[in-house]
Amino acid sequence: MNIGIFVIIVLVLIICLALVSNKLKVAEKAVLLKCLSRLDLSKDVSYSFIFLNYKAQDVQSIEDKLMNGDFENTVVIFIGPLWLYKTKQKKLDHIKLIHASSIMKDPSIYKTNAAYVLNGNKIKFVENANYYV
Amino acid sequence: MEVTSAVIDYFFSFLFFVSFYFKARNMFNFSYEIKSYNVVPPSLAKLSAVAVVTLEFLLAIFYACHVLNGYKEAATIGLFLFFTIITYRKKREKGEESCNCFGKVHFLNKNPIVRNLFFIILSLIQIWLSNPERNINQSIYLLLGFSILILIFDISDHLHKLKKLRPEI
Numbered sequence: 001m002n003i004g005i006f007v008i009i010v011l012v013l014i015i016c017l018a019l020v021s022n023k024l025k026v027a028e029k030a031v032l033l034k035c036l037s038r039l040d041l042s043k044d045v046s047y048s049f050i051f052l053n054y055k056a057q058d059v060q061s062i063e064d065k066l067m068n069g070d071f072e073n074t075v076v077i078f079i080g081p082l083w084l085y086k087t088k089q090k091k092l093d094h095i096k097l098i099h100a101s102s103i104m105k106d107p108s109i110y111k112t113n114a115a116y117v118l119n120g121n122k123i124k125f126v127e128n129a130n131y132y133v
Numbered sequence: 134m135e136v137t138s139a140v141i142d143y144f145f146s147f148l149f150f151v152s153f154y155f156k157a158r159n160m161f162n163f164s165y166e167i168k169s170y171n172v173v174p175p176s177l178a179k180l181s182a183v184a185v186v187t188l189e190f191l192l193a194i195f196y197a198c199h200v201l202n203g204y205k206e207a208a209t210i211g212l213f214l215f216f217t218i219i220t221y222r223k224k225r226e227k228g229e230e231s232c233n234c235f236g237k238v239h240f241l242n243k244n245p246i247v248r249n250l251f252f253i254i255l256s257l258i259q260i261w262l263s264n265p266e267r268n269i270n271q272s273i274y275l276l277l278g279f280s281i282l283i284l285i286f287d288i289s290d291h292l293h294k295l296k297k298l299r300p301e302i
Contacts, residue, residue, distance in 0.1 A: 003270075006277040013284035020291040027298040057231050106297045124161045127233045131165040 025123055032118050034103045035075055039096055046119040047073050050129045051100070051110040052088075054080035058130040062113055063092070065133045071095055079107045138262040141255060143275065145209065146196035148241075148252075150279045153189040155236020156182070158287075166233055170219045171226075188212065193279075198272040206256045213256070217249040237290055 032049055041047070048071075052062060066076065076092065078085050079100045089097055100107035115129035126132040156163045163186070164178040173181045188208070195205040216234070224230045224246070235241035241248065 003273060003277070006274065006281070010277055010280045010284065013281060013288065017284055017288050017291070020288055020295065024291050024295050024298070027295055031298060058229060061227070061229065104298070109294050109297045125159060126162045126165050127159070127236075128166070128231060130229065130231075131162075131169040 028116065028125075029118065029123050031104055032116055032123070035077060035098060038098060038102060039075065041075070041096070044120075045073060046117070047075055048132070049116040049118065050074060050076045050133065051107070051114045052076050052078050052080075052129070053107075053110055053113055054078070054084055056111060056113045058113060058128065062130050062133055063088075065130075066092055066095055069133070071133075077103065077107075079110055134262055138259065139267070141259045141262070142196050142199060145252075145255075145259075146193050146275065147279055148235075149189045149193035149196065150276070151238055151241075151283060152235055153186055153193055154283050154287075155233075155238070156186050156189070158236070160186070162233065169229075170223055172219050194276070197275045197279075198269060199267045203260060206260045209256045210253050213249040213252045217246055217253075220245050220249070237287070 032047075033043060035049065036043055036047065050062065050066075052059060066074075071094075075096045075098065077098055077100050078088055082099065082101075085097075085099045100110075112127055113129040115126040115132040117124040117126075117132075160179070160182055164182045167173065167178045167181050167185075168175050192205060192208060192212075195201050220230060220232065230245060232242055232245045234245065
């Protein structure tokens with residue numbers, strides 16, 4: 001097969017990826033904005049969002065950091081059973097905490113403790129929130 | 134011997150290409166990962182991220198093109214040895230061993246110390262094995278093939294995420 005065909009396939013795939021990636025960002029942003037509206041927070045301020053999955057690695061380490069630090073512009077989205085969420089609410093009473101079920105139907109895509117930084121139209125993603133917190 | 138040597142070369146080329154691709158796709162994430170190791174000052178994290186990604190890209194090409202034999206294996210051993218030491222240090226200090234070195238290829242992110250030691254041993258075997266010359270056309274096909282595979286994997290992962298998030302828009 002000609003190298004040119006391979007190059008064309010790669011270019012087509014790059015274009016497809018760019019389109020899908022853009023759509024995904026829009027979907028992710030919609031979830032984060034929904035989170036802000038549920039908590040009655042301003043959409044003009046830059047916020048960090050942490051998806052805290054109780055099954056994921058490093059969850060204890062992130063919780064310890066959240067307990068001891070000042071996280072004024074941080075929203076924590078808890079993924080886990082409701083009873084555990086209630087205990088976390090008491091433990092992290094200084095943090096803006098929300099249960100994932102109130103903003104999305106299937107939070108299973110967040111298997112790791114992911115983090116997002118939403119600044120106006122810009123959205124940045126961190127695979128492991130433990131690095132970010 | 135020649136077949137084993139070629140398989141190891143292609144394996145490392147693919148490995149570095151995957152690592153380069155997922156790190157380069159989200160430099161923001163990788164610079165935070167570098168900060169978590171406490172090896173460089175936070176102000177140099179971005180620069181270090183660019184240096185690592187560049188090195189991985191070059192190694193992927195060197196392995197695919199089969200050039201700089203001996204030197205590329207030495208660079209690989211040095212790189213993995215460095216990562217093993219800083220991962221071990223992080224594990225001892227913070228009790229964390231997680232890494233996102235290979236992005237969405239989750240099985241390669243598990244047990245980074247054991248994985249790196251395996252790669253070091255593989256590089257030592259490669260130095261010992263013979264390294265005959267190979268056709269440059271073969272290398273270009275190989276790199277384009279890797280790109281197609283990784284792009285298809287990334288697109289399908291994005292579509293899977295999109296499918297789960299979409300009803301929420």
